[in-house]
Amino acid sequence: MKPKLISFKLCPFVQKAVLTLLQKGIDFDIEYIDLENPPPWFSEISPLGKVPVLQVGDQMLFESSVIVEYLDEVYGESLHPSDPLTKAQNRSWMEFGNECLMNSFNLIVAADEAAFSEQRESLINKLDRLEHKLGGDTYFNGNQVSLVDLSFTPFFQRLDYINEVSPGLIDDQRHPRLHLWTNHLLAMDILEQSTVPEIKQLYTGMMKKRNGYLSTLMAA
Ligand SMILES: N[C@@H](CCC(=O)N[C@@H](CS)C(=O)NCC(=O)O)C(=O)O
Incomplete structure (x- = not known):
């Protein structure tokens, strides 16, 4: 079944x-x-x-x-690295990815400029940490996609949408390895099928509807 x-x-x-x-x-x-x-x-x-x-x-x-x-x-071959410590570390970073998602949502609902700036700083700090962790390979563990890569992909897709409204979150000078990794993740064939086709429109609609400080930065 x-x-x-x-x-x-x-x-x-x-x-x-x-x-x-x-x-x-x-x-x-x-x-x-x-x-x-x-x-x-x-x-x-x-x-x-x-x-x-x-x-x-x-x-x-x-x-x-x-x-x-x-x-x-x-199902099938595992998408985790086989070494137990590396696997556990990947799982830790997957949890970190969940926190990144929560942080991006908090950025959207932040009611005023001060709350927005606090969330933005917190998010940039997380991106700094990720930059430090990455080795500059195509994917998190090298050349093969792992679960940790798949776990971060929805976050980076949404970060792109937020960055269009509040530029500077994605900064290839400050985060060169992160920038490369993100580009590889967002170029995966499976990305398009992983959401409904109107995802960007729905997401930006949600940003507007939440009526936070971020919505005031959006074009009318
Ligand atoms: N920790 C949960 C988070 C899931 C989550 O927050 N889902 C949201 C939608 S994106 C939800 O169902 N929210 C409904 C609610 O909180 O009442 C997971 O990883 O599955």
Whole structure:
């Protein structure tokens, strides 16, 4: 039976799971729900009321990190490095990627310029740390794509959209290795299929709708 993802069109956490499914060539189903008006069955299958949920037969999994690890373990060759310490370090950086996503969301909802600047500084500090960690290869661990790369991709896709409104977050002088890595991630064939085609429009619409300081920087 095909695994089925319960999704929300804008969700970067679901996208991590979709990228893993696509990279591994796993056939899957996806059902989009409206998080503002979820169907009655959603609260039964999602203990935290969040997407993604992965349905495997009559069993449910929640939390994107758990879902991608499950998919990696069950289908095909692992996308993790084999050395246990390197693998664990990759998992640590995947958690860091989740924090980057939260930070970018906080940037969007920051109500005033001071809160926005604080979030922006915090995000740039995270990018500095990533720059320091990277080795200048195509991907995080070298020339082969790993789960950690797939986990960061939704963040960088959204950072691009934010950077169009608030330039300077992406700075190839300050973060040359990060810039190269991001370019490789955003050039992956599977990226396009990993979201709905109107992702940019939906995301910028959400930025506007959140009505934070960032929305005041957007063209009318
Ligand atoms: N830690 C969770 C985060 C998932 C998450 O925040 N999903 C958002 C959509 S992108 C959500 O479902 N929000 C609904 C809510 O918080 O009520 C994961 O990694 O799966």
